[in-house]
Amino acid sequence: MAVDPLQWVAKYADYLFTYAITRLNDDEQARDLVQETFLAALERIDRFEGKSSERTWLTAILKNKIIDVYRKKSSGLTGATEHLNGEEEPDFFDNVTGHWKAAHYPQVFGIEDPDRLDKKDFTRILQLCMQKLPALWLSVFTMKHMDDAPTENICTELKVTPSNFWVIIHRTKLNLRACLQKNWI
Amino acid sequence: MSQLKEIIYNCKKATSLIERKEIGRLTLRESVELKIHLAFCSVCRIFRRQSITINSMVKMLFNDAQQRQTKLDDTFKKSLQERIEDKLNKNGKKL
Structure with missing residues:
Protein backbone atom coordinates (compact mmCIF):
# COMPACT_ATOMS: atom_id res chain seq x y z
CA MET A 1 0.00 0.00 0.00
CA SER A 75 4.73 9.08 37.11
CA GLY A 76 5.85 9.04 40.69
CA LEU A 77 2.43 8.10 41.89
CA THR A 78 1.62 4.67 43.08
CA GLY A 79 -1.96 3.79 42.42
CA ALA A 80 -2.72 2.70 45.91
CA THR A 81 -1.90 6.03 47.48
CA GLU A 82 -3.46 8.34 44.96
CA HIS A 83 -6.37 10.50 45.95
CA LEU A 84 -9.56 11.45 44.25
CA ASN A 85 -9.52 14.91 42.77
CA GLY A 86 -11.09 17.27 45.21
CA GLU A 87 -12.80 14.69 47.35
CA GLU A 88 -11.76 12.24 49.94
CA GLU A 89 -12.19 8.64 48.99
CA PRO A 90 -14.83 7.09 51.20
CA ASP A 91 -14.24 3.96 53.20
CA PHE A 92 -16.86 1.77 51.60
CA PHE A 93 -16.34 -1.28 53.76
CA ASP A 94 -16.10 -2.25 57.40
CA ASN A 95 -12.47 -2.66 58.39
CA VAL A 96 -12.94 -5.95 60.13
CA THR A 97 -15.57 -7.87 58.21
CA GLY A 98 -15.25 -6.22 54.81
CA HIS A 99 -19.01 -5.74 54.77
CA TRP A 100 -20.49 -2.68 53.03
CA LYS A 101 -21.02 0.20 55.40
CA ALA A 102 -24.71 1.02 55.42
CA ALA A 103 -24.10 4.56 54.15
CA HIS A 104 -22.43 3.19 51.02
CA TYR A 105 -24.81 0.40 50.08
CA PRO A 106 -25.24 0.28 46.34
CA GLN A 107 -28.85 1.05 45.58
CA VAL A 108 -30.95 0.43 42.56
CA PHE A 109 -31.11 3.78 40.78
CA GLY A 110 -32.03 3.00 37.24
CA ILE A 111 -28.83 2.04 35.49
CA GLU A 112 -29.21 -1.68 36.01
CA ASP A 113 -30.75 -2.25 32.63
CA PRO A 114 -28.63 -0.67 29.87
CA ASP A 115 -31.45 -1.03 27.33
CA ARG A 116 -33.71 1.29 29.22
CA LEU A 117 -31.16 3.93 29.98
CA ASP A 118 -31.22 7.54 28.87
CA LYS A 119 -27.82 7.40 27.23
CA LYS A 120 -27.36 11.13 26.97
CA ASP A 121 -27.79 11.73 30.68
CA PHE A 122 -25.75 8.73 31.57
CA THR A 123 -22.88 9.78 29.34
CA ARG A 124 -22.79 13.25 30.79
CA ILE A 125 -22.65 12.08 34.39
CA LEU A 126 -20.24 9.30 33.57
CA GLN A 127 -17.81 11.77 32.04
CA LEU A 128 -18.15 14.05 35.01
CA CYS A 129 -17.42 11.19 37.39
CA MET A 130 -14.49 9.95 35.34
CA GLN A 131 -12.90 13.38 35.56
CA LYS A 132 -12.74 13.00 39.31
CA LEU A 133 -10.54 9.95 39.08
CA PRO A 134 -6.81 10.27 39.70
CA ALA A 135 -4.75 10.38 36.51
CA LEU A 136 -3.27 6.93 36.88
CA TRP A 137 -6.62 5.31 37.60
CA LEU A 138 -8.21 6.98 34.64
CA SER A 139 -5.35 5.87 32.40
CA VAL A 140 -5.63 2.28 33.56
CA PHE A 141 -9.40 2.33 33.25
CA THR A 142 -9.33 3.90 29.80
CA MET A 143 -6.73 1.54 28.42
CA LYS A 144 -8.62 -1.44 29.72
CA HIS A 145 -12.11 -0.49 28.72
CA MET A 146 -11.62 1.65 25.67
CA ASP A 147 -8.88 -0.25 24.00
CA ASP A 148 -9.22 -3.66 25.55
CA ALA A 149 -5.50 -3.61 26.16
CA PRO A 150 -4.11 -6.78 27.69
CA THR A 151 -3.53 -6.37 31.42
CA GLU A 152 0.19 -7.21 31.12
CA ASN A 153 0.67 -4.44 28.58
CA ILE A 154 -1.03 -1.88 30.78
CA CYS A 155 1.13 -2.90 33.72
CA THR A 156 4.33 -2.63 31.69
CA GLU A 157 3.45 0.59 29.98
CA LEU A 158 2.20 2.40 33.05
CA LYS A 159 4.65 0.70 35.39
CA VAL A 160 2.16 -0.74 37.83
CA THR A 161 2.42 -4.15 39.41
CA PRO A 162 -0.33 -6.67 38.63
CA SER A 163 -1.63 -6.59 42.18
CA ASN A 164 -1.69 -2.81 42.10
CA PHE A 165 -3.50 -3.00 38.76
CA TRP A 166 -6.35 -4.94 40.34
CA VAL A 167 -6.49 -2.60 43.32
CA ILE A 168 -6.83 0.31 40.90
CA ILE A 169 -9.51 -1.42 38.84
CA HIS A 170 -11.48 -2.21 41.98
CA ARG A 171 -11.23 1.22 43.54
CA THR A 172 -11.96 2.95 40.28
CA LYS A 173 -15.19 1.05 39.88
CA LEU A 174 -16.24 1.57 43.52
CA ASN A 175 -15.76 5.30 43.24
CA LEU A 176 -17.20 5.64 39.78
CA ARG A 177 -20.31 3.72 40.75
CA ALA A 178 -20.74 5.71 43.95
CA CYS A 179 -20.37 8.95 42.01
CA LEU A 180 -23.01 7.85 39.51
CA GLN A 181 -25.42 6.93 42.26
CA LYS A 182 -24.86 10.24 43.98
CA ASN A 183 -25.34 12.34 40.86
CA TRP A 184 -28.10 10.41 39.17
CA ILE A 185 -31.43 12.10 39.41
CA MET B 1 -15.30 -16.14 62.06
CA SER B 2 -15.90 -19.37 60.21
CA GLN B 3 -14.71 -19.51 56.64
CA LEU B 4 -18.20 -19.54 55.22
CA LYS B 5 -19.26 -16.62 57.32
CA GLU B 6 -16.19 -14.75 56.16
CA ILE B 7 -17.09 -15.33 52.53
CA ILE B 8 -20.64 -14.22 53.06
CA TYR B 9 -19.67 -11.08 54.95
CA ASN B 10 -16.75 -9.91 52.90
CA CYS B 11 -18.23 -7.59 50.29
CA LYS B 12 -14.91 -5.89 49.78
CA LYS B 13 -13.43 -9.10 48.50
CA ALA B 14 -16.58 -10.03 46.57
CA THR B 15 -16.68 -6.73 44.69
CA SER B 16 -13.03 -7.09 43.79
CA LEU B 17 -13.74 -10.60 42.48
CA ILE B 18 -16.64 -9.20 40.45
CA GLU B 19 -14.25 -6.77 38.77
CA ARG B 20 -11.65 -9.43 38.14
CA LYS B 21 -14.21 -11.76 36.69
CA GLU B 22 -15.40 -9.12 34.23
CA ILE B 23 -12.04 -8.39 32.69
CA GLY B 24 -9.87 -11.27 33.75
CA ARG B 25 -10.11 -14.69 35.18
CA LEU B 26 -10.91 -16.21 38.57
CA THR B 27 -9.52 -19.38 40.03
CA LEU B 28 -12.02 -22.13 40.65
CA ARG B 29 -11.93 -21.41 44.35
CA GLU B 30 -12.54 -17.70 43.85
CA SER B 31 -15.34 -18.35 41.48
CA VAL B 32 -17.07 -20.64 44.00
CA GLU B 33 -16.57 -18.07 46.75
CA LEU B 34 -18.13 -15.38 44.62
CA LYS B 35 -21.12 -17.56 43.75
CA ILE B 36 -21.73 -18.27 47.41
CA HIS B 37 -21.38 -14.63 48.35
CA LEU B 38 -23.75 -13.43 45.66
CA ALA B 39 -26.34 -16.02 46.63
CA PHE B 40 -26.50 -14.40 50.05
CA CYS B 41 -25.79 -10.76 49.32
CA SER B 42 -28.36 -8.73 47.43
CA VAL B 43 -26.31 -5.54 47.75
CA CYS B 44 -23.41 -7.05 45.85
CA ARG B 45 -25.82 -8.38 43.26
CA ILE B 46 -26.89 -4.80 42.63
CA PHE B 47 -23.25 -3.77 42.49
CA ARG B 48 -22.53 -6.43 39.91
CA ARG B 49 -25.34 -5.42 37.60
CA GLN B 50 -24.36 -1.79 37.78
CA SER B 51 -20.71 -2.57 37.27
CA ILE B 52 -21.49 -4.51 34.11
CA THR B 53 -23.66 -1.66 32.84
CA ILE B 54 -20.89 0.83 33.48
CA ASN B 55 -18.39 -1.28 31.54
CA SER B 56 -20.63 -1.59 28.53
CA MET B 57 -21.62 2.08 28.62
CA VAL B 58 -18.02 3.17 28.78
CA LYS B 59 -17.25 1.16 25.68
CA MET B 60 -20.23 2.57 23.89
CA LEU B 61 -19.34 6.09 24.92
CA PHE B 62 -15.97 5.82 23.25
CA ASN B 63 -17.27 4.12 20.13
CA ASP B 64 -19.94 6.78 19.72
CA ALA B 65 -17.45 9.56 20.17
CA GLN B 66 -15.16 8.06 17.56
CA GLN B 67 -17.99 7.70 15.08
CA ARG B 68 -19.30 11.21 15.56
CA GLN B 69 -15.82 12.62 15.01
CA THR B 70 -14.76 15.86 16.54
CA LYS B 71 -13.43 18.18 13.87
CA LEU B 72 -10.10 19.89 14.04
CA ASP B 73 -10.43 23.52 13.07
CA ASP B 74 -9.42 24.50 9.55
CA THR B 75 -6.73 26.96 10.53
CA PHE B 76 -4.90 24.32 12.43
CA LYS B 77 -5.32 21.84 9.61
CA LYS B 78 -3.94 24.34 7.15
CA SER B 79 -0.85 25.01 9.19
CA LEU B 80 -0.42 21.29 9.70
CA GLN B 81 -0.61 20.73 5.96
CA GLU B 82 2.02 23.42 5.44
CA ARG B 83 4.35 21.87 7.97
CA ILE B 84 4.08 18.52 6.29
CA GLU B 85 4.76 19.99 2.85
CA ASP B 86 7.63 21.96 4.27
CA LYS B 87 9.17 18.94 5.81
CA LEU B 88 8.75 16.89 2.69
CA ASN B 89 10.52 19.54 0.62
CA LYS B 90 13.34 19.90 3.09
CA ASN B 91 13.97 16.25 3.38
CA GLY B 92 13.61 15.84 -0.35
CA LYS B 93 12.29 12.44 0.38
CA LYS B 94 11.14 10.26 -2.42
CA LEU B 95 7.67 8.96 -1.97
Whole structure:
Protein backbone atom coordinates (compact mmCIF):
# COMPACT_ATOMS: atom_id res chain seq x y z
CA MET A 1 0.00 0.00 0.00
CA ALA A 2 1.35 3.42 -0.90
CA VAL A 3 1.79 6.31 1.47
CA ASP A 4 0.77 9.80 0.57
CA PRO A 5 1.57 12.31 3.31
CA LEU A 6 0.06 15.14 1.33
CA GLN A 7 -3.34 13.55 1.89
CA TRP A 8 -2.88 12.79 5.57
CA VAL A 9 -4.44 15.93 6.98
CA ALA A 10 -7.48 15.70 4.76
CA LYS A 11 -7.96 12.01 5.35
CA TYR A 12 -6.96 11.37 8.94
CA ALA A 13 -6.64 14.57 10.95
CA ASP A 14 -10.21 14.50 12.30
CA TYR A 15 -10.07 10.80 12.99
CA LEU A 16 -6.83 11.07 14.93
CA PHE A 17 -7.97 14.19 16.75
CA THR A 18 -11.12 12.41 17.89
CA TYR A 19 -9.09 9.40 18.91
CA ALA A 20 -6.83 11.54 21.07
CA ILE A 21 -9.51 13.72 22.57
CA THR A 22 -11.69 10.85 23.76
CA ARG A 23 -8.67 9.46 25.56
CA LEU A 24 -7.21 12.67 26.95
CA ASN A 25 -10.12 15.06 27.26
CA ASP A 26 -7.86 17.99 26.44
CA ASP A 27 -8.22 19.88 23.16
CA GLU A 28 -4.85 21.49 23.20
CA GLN A 29 -3.00 18.31 24.00
CA ALA A 30 -4.96 16.31 21.44
CA ARG A 31 -4.04 18.77 18.70
CA ASP A 32 -0.39 18.70 19.64
CA LEU A 33 -0.38 14.95 19.52
CA VAL A 34 -1.97 14.85 16.07
CA GLN A 35 0.74 17.16 14.84
CA GLU A 36 3.49 15.16 16.53
CA THR A 37 2.06 11.99 15.07
CA PHE A 38 2.23 13.28 11.51
CA LEU A 39 5.73 14.62 11.98
CA ALA A 40 6.95 11.42 13.60
CA ALA A 41 5.38 9.43 10.80
CA LEU A 42 7.23 11.51 8.22
CA GLU A 43 10.49 10.75 9.97
CA ARG A 44 10.03 7.05 9.65
CA ILE A 45 8.09 6.90 6.47
CA ASP A 46 10.57 4.50 4.93
CA ARG A 47 9.70 2.05 7.66
CA PHE A 48 6.07 1.92 6.66
CA GLU A 49 5.76 -1.52 5.20
CA GLY A 50 2.25 -1.37 3.96
CA LYS A 51 1.22 -4.34 6.04
CA SER A 52 -1.46 -2.27 7.66
CA SER A 53 -3.43 0.66 6.34
CA GLU A 54 -2.04 4.16 6.65
CA ARG A 55 -4.68 4.97 9.21
CA THR A 56 -3.82 1.97 11.37
CA TRP A 57 -0.17 2.86 11.17
CA LEU A 58 -0.77 6.49 12.16
CA THR A 59 -3.13 5.44 14.94
CA ALA A 60 -0.48 3.15 16.39
CA ILE A 61 1.98 6.03 16.51
CA LEU A 62 -0.61 8.26 18.16
CA LYS A 63 -1.49 5.57 20.65
CA ASN A 64 2.09 5.38 21.87
CA LYS A 65 2.13 9.11 22.30
CA ILE A 66 -1.04 8.97 24.36
CA ILE A 67 0.51 6.31 26.59
CA ASP A 68 3.51 8.61 27.05
CA VAL A 69 1.14 11.29 28.27
CA TYR A 70 -0.52 8.85 30.65
CA ARG A 71 2.86 7.81 31.94
CA LYS A 72 4.00 11.38 32.49
CA LYS A 73 0.77 12.33 34.22
CA SER A 74 1.00 9.48 36.65
CA SER A 75 4.73 9.08 37.11
CA GLY A 76 5.85 9.04 40.69
CA LEU A 77 2.43 8.10 41.89
CA THR A 78 1.62 4.67 43.08
CA GLY A 79 -1.96 3.79 42.42
CA ALA A 80 -2.72 2.70 45.91
CA THR A 81 -1.90 6.03 47.48
CA GLU A 82 -3.46 8.34 44.96
CA HIS A 83 -6.37 10.50 45.95
CA LEU A 84 -9.56 11.45 44.25
CA ASN A 85 -9.52 14.91 42.77
CA GLY A 86 -11.09 17.27 45.21
CA GLU A 87 -12.80 14.69 47.35
CA GLU A 88 -11.76 12.24 49.94
CA GLU A 89 -12.19 8.64 48.99
CA PRO A 90 -14.83 7.09 51.20
CA ASP A 91 -14.24 3.96 53.20
CA PHE A 92 -16.86 1.77 51.60
CA PHE A 93 -16.34 -1.28 53.76
CA ASP A 94 -16.10 -2.25 57.40
CA ASN A 95 -12.47 -2.66 58.39
CA VAL A 96 -12.94 -5.95 60.13
CA THR A 97 -15.57 -7.87 58.21
CA GLY A 98 -15.25 -6.22 54.81
CA HIS A 99 -19.01 -5.74 54.77
CA TRP A 100 -20.49 -2.68 53.03
CA LYS A 101 -21.02 0.20 55.40
CA ALA A 102 -24.71 1.02 55.42
CA ALA A 103 -24.10 4.56 54.15
CA HIS A 104 -22.43 3.19 51.02
CA TYR A 105 -24.81 0.40 50.08
CA PRO A 106 -25.24 0.28 46.34
CA GLN A 107 -28.85 1.05 45.58
CA VAL A 108 -30.95 0.43 42.56
CA PHE A 109 -31.11 3.78 40.78
CA GLY A 110 -32.03 3.00 37.24
CA ILE A 111 -28.83 2.04 35.49
CA GLU A 112 -29.21 -1.68 36.01
CA ASP A 113 -30.75 -2.25 32.63
CA PRO A 114 -28.63 -0.67 29.87
CA ASP A 115 -31.45 -1.03 27.33
CA ARG A 116 -33.71 1.29 29.22
CA LEU A 117 -31.16 3.93 29.98
CA ASP A 118 -31.22 7.54 28.87
CA LYS A 119 -27.82 7.40 27.23
CA LYS A 120 -27.36 11.13 26.97
CA ASP A 121 -27.79 11.73 30.68
CA PHE A 122 -25.75 8.73 31.57
CA THR A 123 -22.88 9.78 29.34
CA ARG A 124 -22.79 13.25 30.79
CA ILE A 125 -22.65 12.08 34.39
CA LEU A 126 -20.24 9.30 33.57
CA GLN A 127 -17.81 11.77 32.04
CA LEU A 128 -18.15 14.05 35.01
CA CYS A 129 -17.42 11.19 37.39
CA MET A 130 -14.49 9.95 35.34
CA GLN A 131 -12.90 13.38 35.56
CA LYS A 132 -12.74 13.00 39.31
CA LEU A 133 -10.54 9.95 39.08
CA PRO A 134 -6.81 10.27 39.70
CA ALA A 135 -4.75 10.38 36.51
CA LEU A 136 -3.27 6.93 36.88
CA TRP A 137 -6.62 5.31 37.60
CA LEU A 138 -8.21 6.98 34.64
CA SER A 139 -5.35 5.87 32.40
CA VAL A 140 -5.63 2.28 33.56
CA PHE A 141 -9.40 2.33 33.25
CA THR A 142 -9.33 3.90 29.80
CA MET A 143 -6.73 1.54 28.42
CA LYS A 144 -8.62 -1.44 29.72
CA HIS A 145 -12.11 -0.49 28.72
CA MET A 146 -11.62 1.65 25.67
CA ASP A 147 -8.88 -0.25 24.00
CA ASP A 148 -9.22 -3.66 25.55
CA ALA A 149 -5.50 -3.61 26.16
CA PRO A 150 -4.11 -6.78 27.69
CA THR A 151 -3.53 -6.37 31.42
CA GLU A 152 0.19 -7.21 31.12
CA ASN A 153 0.67 -4.44 28.58
CA ILE A 154 -1.03 -1.88 30.78
CA CYS A 155 1.13 -2.90 33.72
CA THR A 156 4.33 -2.63 31.69
CA GLU A 157 3.45 0.59 29.98
CA LEU A 158 2.20 2.40 33.05
CA LYS A 159 4.65 0.70 35.39
CA VAL A 160 2.16 -0.74 37.83
CA THR A 161 2.42 -4.15 39.41
CA PRO A 162 -0.33 -6.67 38.63
CA SER A 163 -1.63 -6.59 42.18
CA ASN A 164 -1.69 -2.81 42.10
CA PHE A 165 -3.50 -3.00 38.76
CA TRP A 166 -6.35 -4.94 40.34
CA VAL A 167 -6.49 -2.60 43.32
CA ILE A 168 -6.83 0.31 40.90
CA ILE A 169 -9.51 -1.42 38.84
CA HIS A 170 -11.48 -2.21 41.98
CA ARG A 171 -11.23 1.22 43.54
CA THR A 172 -11.96 2.95 40.28
CA LYS A 173 -15.19 1.05 39.88
CA LEU A 174 -16.24 1.57 43.52
CA ASN A 175 -15.76 5.30 43.24
CA LEU A 176 -17.20 5.64 39.78
CA ARG A 177 -20.31 3.72 40.75
CA ALA A 178 -20.74 5.71 43.95
CA CYS A 179 -20.37 8.95 42.01
CA LEU A 180 -23.01 7.85 39.51
CA GLN A 181 -25.42 6.93 42.26
CA LYS A 182 -24.86 10.24 43.98
CA ASN A 183 -25.34 12.34 40.86
CA TRP A 184 -28.10 10.41 39.17
CA ILE A 185 -31.43 12.10 39.41
CA MET B 1 -15.30 -16.14 62.06
CA SER B 2 -15.90 -19.37 60.21
CA GLN B 3 -14.71 -19.51 56.64
CA LEU B 4 -18.20 -19.54 55.22
CA LYS B 5 -19.26 -16.62 57.32
CA GLU B 6 -16.19 -14.75 56.16
CA ILE B 7 -17.09 -15.33 52.53
CA ILE B 8 -20.64 -14.22 53.06
CA TYR B 9 -19.67 -11.08 54.95
CA ASN B 10 -16.75 -9.91 52.90
CA CYS B 11 -18.23 -7.59 50.29
CA LYS B 12 -14.91 -5.89 49.78
CA LYS B 13 -13.43 -9.10 48.50
CA ALA B 14 -16.58 -10.03 46.57
CA THR B 15 -16.68 -6.73 44.69
CA SER B 16 -13.03 -7.09 43.79
CA LEU B 17 -13.74 -10.60 42.48
CA ILE B 18 -16.64 -9.20 40.45
CA GLU B 19 -14.25 -6.77 38.77
CA ARG B 20 -11.65 -9.43 38.14
CA LYS B 21 -14.21 -11.76 36.69
CA GLU B 22 -15.40 -9.12 34.23
CA ILE B 23 -12.04 -8.39 32.69
CA GLY B 24 -9.87 -11.27 33.75
CA ARG B 25 -10.11 -14.69 35.18
CA LEU B 26 -10.91 -16.21 38.57
CA THR B 27 -9.52 -19.38 40.03
CA LEU B 28 -12.02 -22.13 40.65
CA ARG B 29 -11.93 -21.41 44.35
CA GLU B 30 -12.54 -17.70 43.85
CA SER B 31 -15.34 -18.35 41.48
CA VAL B 32 -17.07 -20.64 44.00
CA GLU B 33 -16.57 -18.07 46.75
CA LEU B 34 -18.13 -15.38 44.62
CA LYS B 35 -21.12 -17.56 43.75
CA ILE B 36 -21.73 -18.27 47.41
CA HIS B 37 -21.38 -14.63 48.35
CA LEU B 38 -23.75 -13.43 45.66
CA ALA B 39 -26.34 -16.02 46.63
CA PHE B 40 -26.50 -14.40 50.05
CA CYS B 41 -25.79 -10.76 49.32
CA SER B 42 -28.36 -8.73 47.43
CA VAL B 43 -26.31 -5.54 47.75
CA CYS B 44 -23.41 -7.05 45.85
CA ARG B 45 -25.82 -8.38 43.26
CA ILE B 46 -26.89 -4.80 42.63
CA PHE B 47 -23.25 -3.77 42.49
CA ARG B 48 -22.53 -6.43 39.91
CA ARG B 49 -25.34 -5.42 37.60
CA GLN B 50 -24.36 -1.79 37.78
CA SER B 51 -20.71 -2.57 37.27
CA ILE B 52 -21.49 -4.51 34.11
CA THR B 53 -23.66 -1.66 32.84
CA ILE B 54 -20.89 0.83 33.48
CA ASN B 55 -18.39 -1.28 31.54
CA SER B 56 -20.63 -1.59 28.53
CA MET B 57 -21.62 2.08 28.62
CA VAL B 58 -18.02 3.17 28.78
CA LYS B 59 -17.25 1.16 25.68
CA MET B 60 -20.23 2.57 23.89
CA LEU B 61 -19.34 6.09 24.92
CA PHE B 62 -15.97 5.82 23.25
CA ASN B 63 -17.27 4.12 20.13
CA ASP B 64 -19.94 6.78 19.72
CA ALA B 65 -17.45 9.56 20.17
CA GLN B 66 -15.16 8.06 17.56
CA GLN B 67 -17.99 7.70 15.08
CA ARG B 68 -19.30 11.21 15.56
CA GLN B 69 -15.82 12.62 15.01
CA THR B 70 -14.76 15.86 16.54
CA LYS B 71 -13.43 18.18 13.87
CA LEU B 72 -10.10 19.89 14.04
CA ASP B 73 -10.43 23.52 13.07
CA ASP B 74 -9.42 24.50 9.55
CA THR B 75 -6.73 26.96 10.53
CA PHE B 76 -4.90 24.32 12.43
CA LYS B 77 -5.32 21.84 9.61
CA LYS B 78 -3.94 24.34 7.15
CA SER B 79 -0.85 25.01 9.19
CA LEU B 80 -0.42 21.29 9.70
CA GLN B 81 -0.61 20.73 5.96
CA GLU B 82 2.02 23.42 5.44
CA ARG B 83 4.35 21.87 7.97
CA ILE B 84 4.08 18.52 6.29
CA GLU B 85 4.76 19.99 2.85
CA ASP B 86 7.63 21.96 4.27
CA LYS B 87 9.17 18.94 5.81
CA LEU B 88 8.75 16.89 2.69
CA ASN B 89 10.52 19.54 0.62
CA LYS B 90 13.34 19.90 3.09
CA ASN B 91 13.97 16.25 3.38
CA GLY B 92 13.61 15.84 -0.35
CA LYS B 93 12.29 12.44 0.38
CA LYS B 94 11.14 10.26 -2.42
CA LEU B 95 7.67 8.96 -1.97
